[in-house]
Amino acid sequence: MAARAGFDCDVLVIGGGIVGLSTAYALTRTAPGVRVAVVEKEPGPGRHQTGRNSGVIHSGIYYPPGSLKARYALSGSAEMVRFCAEHGIAHAVTGKLIVAKDRRELPRLRALAERGRAHGIPVRELGPAQIREHEPEARGVAALHVATTGVCDYGAVAAQLARSAADAGAEVRYGAGVTAVDRRPWGVAVRTAPGEVLRARALVNCAGLQCDRVARLTGDDPGMRIVPFRGEYYELARPDLVRGLVYPVPEPAFPFLGVHLTRGVDGGGVHVGPNAVPALAREGYGWSTVRPREVATTLAWPGAWRMAARHWRYGAGEVHRSLAKRAFAAEVRRLLPAVTDADLRPAASGVRAQAVLRDGSLADDFLIRRxxxxxxxxxxxxxxxxxSLPIGRAVARWALDALD
Structure with missing residues (x-):
């Protein structure tokens, strides 16, 4: 169906990662009369956060009741498994262990068990001997087995969402980074890097690492800045040391889950990591990638300095593990004592688009503003x-509201 006269589309989605494509997919399914377009600056879908992670389908056990993360992860995990099965995308429901390395972590482990049961997640508390039954090389004083955790290929999921949305009439444009946004009472006009201007009745900003910049281009104050954290991974040279997924008990002050071991969806390789270090560019996948303007933008945000003042000790440890492989391996051995320095082979890194608020706090929940x-x-x-699938439906509903 053609968009209304004078418009190229009704809803323009900026960002071709898994959330932007889920939103486009939801719009085509729930409002087939609405014309949808997606613009993505990369040559294909899911090239950043979506395609650079360990591929875990999270159960929802970590997230506080009532939070958006809990609400959407609890329903989204089962829905993601169904979506992968329907479209023939590689996936597996493996379960995972969350291991307490010493007695100081036991109260946090028990709190996780209580939260999991409150969410209706099947969890089982294990002692040291039972840990070894699941993971013979893992060591800890206690653990939780979370049955509903799995793995999948999120890059393939994003590609399928793009195909399904396009088959339903959405237009997906790659190589179309956004350079300007002009919002008027009637809608928005967006200029892309190739020089095209697209007019839409409503805009959805799913730009990930660039989302705060796009919000400011639109004329909105997002009240946060993206501070990029690079997650560095290794591959395990002896993948037979791990059967499935082994995680530490997370530190509640941070939104990061700590260094963990994840067997890939193909059943072969084992990802180890990530640690989390400040990246020197929004898309800084290594220490050698430095973009001074982006670093200056981060340093100009008061929240970045307040965050650093609160968490510098934790951050110093992460940087040390980044620069010293031996320190990283020592952290891994706290879960898997048999791992040697030589067992760790460098793998592709990812960058987390972490929102930092003006007061220096790390946004712990999903943050969506209308x-x-x-x-x-x-x-x-x-x-x-x-x-991503329930997030996409929620954002699609709000985008349809914005049309009015």
């Missing part, structure tokens, strides 16, 4: 891939 003619998804790191 504005005239616009919806901004401003914090959607893990478990956003797991939760």
């Amino acid at each position: 504005a005239p003619r616009a919806v901004h998804v401003l914090n959607a790191p893990s478990p956003a891939a797991t939760a």
